Amino acid sequence: MNHVAEGTLISYLDGALPLQERTEVDRHLDSCSACAFEADELRLAAREFSSALALIDMPIPLLKARAGVEHAMAGTRAVDLSPWRGARRVPAFLKAAAVVLLVAGGASAAIPGTPLNRLVVQIADLASRLVSDDPEPGPVVAVPEQQAPGAATEWGVAPANNRIRISIRGMSDGLHMTVRLVDDTGATVRASASQEIPSAKGGGGVLEISNVTSELIVEIPRAVNRATIEVNGVPYFTKNGQDVRILQAATEAAEDEYVFTARS
Amino acid sequence: MDFEDLFQRLYPSLYRYLHRLTGDADVAEDIAQESFVRLLKQPLPEEEVRPWLFTVAMNLVRDRARKNERRQRLLSGAPPLVTGITLPDDHVEQNERIVAVRAALEKLSDRDRQLLLMREEGFKYEEIAGVIGVAPASVGTLIARALRRFVDVYRAQGLVG
Numbered sequence: 001m002n003h004v005a006e007g008t009l010i011s012y013l014d015g016a017l018p019l020q021e022r023t024e025v026d027r028h029l030d031s032c033s034a035c036a037f038e039a040d041e042l043r044l045a046a047r048e049f050s051s052a053l054a055l056i057d058m059p060i061p062l063l064k065a066r067a068g069v070e071h072a073m074a075g076t077r078a079v080d081l082s083p084w085r086g087a088r089r090v091p092a093f094l095k096a097a098a099v100v101l102l103v104a105g106g107a108s109a110a111i112p113g114t115p116l117n118r119l120v121v122q123i124a125d126l127a128s129r130l131v132s133d134d135p136e137p138g139p140v141v142a143v144p145e146q147q148a149p150g151a152a153t154e155w156g157v158a159p160a161n162n163r164i165r166i167s168i169r170g171m172s173d174g175l176h177m178t179v180r181l182v183d184d185t186g187a188t189v190r191a192s193a194s195q196e197i198p199s200a201k202g203g204g205g206v207l208e209i210s211n212v213t214s215e216l217i218v219e220i221p222r223a224v225n226r227a228t229i230e231v232n233g234v235p236y237f238t239k240n241g242q243d244v245r246i247l248q249a250a251t252e253a254a255e256d257e258y259v260f261t262a263r264s
Numbered sequence: 265m266d267f268e269d270l271f272q273r274l275y276p277s278l279y280r281y282l283h284r285l286t287g288d289a290d291v292a293e294d295i296a297q298e299s300f301v302r303l304l305k306q307p308l309p310e311e312e313v314r315p316w317l318f319t320v321a322m323n324l325v326r327d328r329a330r331k332n333e334r335r336q337r338l339l340s341g342a343p344p345l346v347t348g349i350t351l352p353d354d355h356v357e358q359n360e361r362i363v364a365v366r367a368a369l370e371k372l373s374d375r376d377r378q379l380l381l382m383r384e385e386g387f388k389y390e391e392i393a394g395v396i397g398v399a400p401a402s403v404g405t406l407i408a409r410a411l412r413r414f415v416d417v418y419r420a421q422g423l424v425g
Contacts, residue, residue: 007405016389016404045411052365052418053384055358058289060276068297069271073304 004028004035010042062215063167067158157237157246163219164244166229166237178230179207179218270313271300277385278317284381286325287366295324315391318382322395368418376410383407 004012004025011017012025029036156167168177209216220227220239229237238245275296282292299321308316369377375396382392393400 005405006408007402009404010408010411011389011404014383014389014404014407042408042411045415048415048418049380049411050384052368052414053284053381055362056284056287056365057280058283060279061293062272062275065275065279065293065297065300066271068293069300069304072297072301 003032004038006038006042009035009039010046013039013043013046059169059215063156063158063165063217066165157244159222162222164222164239166218166220168216168218168236175210175231176233177209177216177218178228178233179209179220180228180230181207181220181224181226267304270303270310274314274317275300277314278321281318281381281385282321282325284369284384285377287369291325291328295321295328298324315387315395318387319395322378364418364421367421368414371417372410372413376406376413379403379406380410380414 008017008021008025012022017025029039158165158167218229218237224239225241227237227239228235236246278299279292279296282295283289286292286295299317302320303313303317306316372380375398378396379392382395387395389403390400392398393403398406
């Protein structure tokens with residue numbers, strides 16, 4: 001066998017050669033140091049290229065993009081989406097608004113299954129828009145930064161078909177997330193990009209997720225009545241009927257007491 | 265195949281490809297979104313979706329490059345721009361590395377850049393050939409040469425290692 005062409009070598013390294021040709025290249029590389037050197041050079045170049053690309057990569061804006069596609073399609077009312085979604089039209093975006101709620105210090109709420117001593121929130125009426133059937137297209141609900149130290153740092157909520165989609169960034173190896181579904185329904189949990197989290201069914205079930213380091217997306221059916229998402233035992237998301245809240249730790253919280261501000 | 269599943273599976277790859285290709289996070293986001301909107305209007309057999317999406321995205325990149333002088337600079341080897349990235353002052357070396365990667369990418373021809381970036385996304389050679397518009401038998405050779413060109417320029421900047 002003559003020396004192996006560089007195109008064949010990279011095909012060999014990429015596993016793109018038919019079995020017979022691959023076997024021939026294998027044999028040749030065992031006996032030809034020049035080609036083995038070339039193969040090593042190409043392997044190194046490919047590895048260097050991959051490493052270089054990793055330097056310029058940015059987080060994938062999956063949640064924002066999904067909402068953007070949904071929003072764009074919501075304005076295209078004449079399009080028949082039946083091949084993708086059965087006979088349904090694109091569900092219109094749920095009208096939403098972002099409101100920051102202040103810590104009131106008065107109202108308390110108990111979250112099932114959490115170690116909270118006290119949850120201080122003031123309730124806003126517009127959270128219900130996330131779970132309403134308002135057919136009018138509207139903007140995405142995007143909740144800005146979560147400031148609690150050491151926990152997932154960025155949370156976002158957006159409607160998606162018949163689900164509520166919660167996007168969490170800033171998870172790390174030491175964080176443990178618990179999704180609790182109080183009602184008999186299901187939740188689908190996905191990690192964007194590299195990690196795949198298996199789905200789990202509810203029925204009062206608990207879904208445990210650990211060591212997720214990429215953007216994590218938790219989807220909860222709108223039909224579920226009560227649900228919570230906790231990080232290391234601290235609730236960050238609650239749904240109780242029509243009331244959907246992202247909770248933000250308040251800076252003035254006393255030691256051994258959790259005090260939250262609700263955002264919706 | 266459910267659109268939602270397709271989106272979850274393919275969007276990260278398409279966005280990453282476009283961002284690497286154009287160096288512009290906003291452009292990557294816009295074009296990836298537009299590609300998926302078009303996909304919604306044109307259902308396809310599942311096996312055809314991914315190459316179709318990348319082909320549409322590439323056409324959109326070219327359209328944008330034609331219409332926008334700034335985009336054209338990005339695609340034709342002009343000085344590299346790093347957008348959407350904010351680095352503290354004490355990460356200058358990291359920033360230099362990023363600029364070096366972009367510079368080496370910009371030195372490649374459009375075709376070579378697309379070949380290498382599609383390979384990184386795990387496309388088969390036949391699929392790359394179809395999207396780029398070259399003979400399938402030539403893909404390996406083109407990739408090998410493009411890889412060598414990239415590392416030659418990248419290493420010459422003295423930041424590797």
